[in-house]
Amino acid sequence: MTRFASTIQFLRSSEIRDLMSLATAPGIISFAGGMPGNDLFPLNEVDEIYNSLSVKEKQVAMQYGPTNGLPNLLESLNEYLKAKGLPVESNRIMITTGSLQAINILAKAFVDPGDYIMVENPSFIGALSAFRSYQANLITVPMNADGIDIPQLKEKIASAPQKPKFFYYSPHFHNPAGIIYSQEIKEQLIEVLKGQDIPLLEDDVYSDLYFYEEDKDKLKLIKAMNPDGIDVCYTGSFSKILGPGLRLGWMLVPEHIYQKCELIKQSIDACSPSFSQVIADKFLRSGFIEKYVGEVRLEYKKRALAMFDCLEKNLPSYVKWNKPRGGFYIWLQLPQGTDSTEILKKAIEKGTVFVTGKTFDPDGKRNDCMRISYCNTDVEAINKGIPIIAQAIKEVCG
């Protein structure tokens, strides 16, 4: 009888893995993934970067690097984040092995088994998995169309058995809810957390993927507002603006939190991949990133608009949804009590997949909603797959 650690029981079975292997099976139209389209990666730019590397740069790419990241990438990322208005001078950057690792490290820095933390409902499955792995108790707060429900947030903080260790949220083009936090809700959130000794984990991997130039001003991060009296821990990623296969993300956090996170990172994987870091650094410095992100923004918008059109034509009116203004995801609200797993079964039979609602419910219960993404399917696949999903919904909901 193997004597595993008690933490093991807090981790869920691999439903995501099973769905992902289905999602990438040949012949399946997948609205399930949160990955960029294979056809959209900047392969020519990466070729140009690789072939322009000096011998010395290639040696750096093959060698261990500092725990917090290669100096060159720290410098170029510093400029990149500074240009977004982020307070790089008064904080520290750490390069991580994907932004999930940044979230995991922050969770480890703050959470003792049994501690309480606050999360949105619905929320990003990867972060939930990291929080569960440290045996955190999750206090869930529902979302509205403009962000977290502030009265409920206040009430849940007040009624928590212990003061929560942090509040984890995602401000822009939310995964899976697809929404943008309004400036008003962000300001109310600051007021609620100020002086409370409850750090804010601000997870932002989609802000660059806005569809409308006029939204740019709405996409201000709380980290960029640099509010007094809150430790804001901001995490981001190269996964959506270069390629997830590089496994590179970052955190920008106050110095005293950074010091703890660096120790933790040393014990996890010593440093993030140097090979990836050399490429990402050149991608930032060359200016390829602005051109590339501009292009994929247009492509994701095209796919999103095709999907909106297709949903409007095919979905029954009792399905409620909002049109996202960027990012990857559309969140469908089904009639109360619907089991979206039944819909998924029917969709799979006809060669289409998506992700059921309960996957994103921190309590693992609410299943009368579902996430469909347009990031990894071209317009043709959207036009073919969405009617199948609409039909499956009708078969289950009537």
Next chain:
Amino acid sequence: MTRFASTIQFLRSSEIRDLMSLATAPGIISFAGGMPGNDLFPLNEVDEIYNSLSVKEKQVAMQYGPTNGLPNLLESLNEYLKAKGLPVESNRIMITTGSLQAINILAKAFVDPGDYIMVENPSFIGALSAFRSYQANLITVPMNADGIDIPQLKEKIASAPQKPKFFYYSPHFHNPAGIIYSQEIKEQLIEVLKGQDIPLLEDDVYSDLYFYEEDKDKLKLIKAMNPDGIDVCYTGSFSKILGPGLRLGWMLVPEHIYQKCELIKQSIDACSPSFSQVIADKFLRSGFIEKYVGEVRLEYKKRALAMFDCLEKNLPSYVKWNKPRGGFYIWLQLPQGTDSTEILKKAIEKGTVFVTGKTFDPDGKRNDCMRISYCNTDVEAINKGIPIIAQAIKEVCG
């Protein structure tokens, strides 16, 4: 007052980081690192691999992959490990972000705060850091020239306050002790652990770097012996046989342990870098690996022999050391009670660094020993740096 998790106090301050930044400072001769020489990386082979990738392979390199690794690399690594006599059929492979991550994941799978685990003294600092990060109590067992001290191992298992969760060891060209476990000690170790429900973590990253063909038969892993009645968890790495900058390692473990580890890996970084995995797969399949490892074996041997020669000529006779027959490290035993930190200070003044003994002592105490490595210095640097170290030893020890 930030409310960090209690685990934080179990992690040591960044002495390794400080030493490493010194070790890579310009003008310093460094015998401190455990990294391959920058001049030894197979850059031409990696160029050839990169430039032969198809568009589809490059897309795979930029995309998320399965948590346990890309199917192609799992297949080629399976063949590579099978050829070493490892029981790949009855176990599962997982690709990890360096072998340190494999060790970290196994620690998380087994250790609850306050649990006891057993380690060699001296031991690999990265593993110790991973174990501490889960608040393990470390029971240390001293090493002899042919491996762990078996009577003390038995006694410490018997007298442990709780049954230890596992025993962590490194069989070949030990870091830092430089020794090879004898077949006899391996067999005794199997007898001690058999039926005890104490898994064996077998960490092996240097076996391929033997200097003498006649030693090949002595380098049999306990995992390859596949003993009944012990869960052997074997970990390995591409860091020493391709390049640490790729951050790729692996574990080969029984299925029931694999299942837990995959859940943990999902919560840490979702998957290891695909870009690196595509390159490592081609490196295995092309046969480049045999040619490359053959070449670096000769080069490390050349450096080691130069260092032996230089140590024999310069070291006072009261310094005891064994000539390693492979790997990266020489372990010097200084007169009892010597403080190697004093020697380090004098060596640094003259532009040479190494690592002090207490860094590798799980109890952080014994400092009358030191590690010098020859992996990242050419013969010229060895001939210049070793006399400086010998002089520093004489100045401190008389």
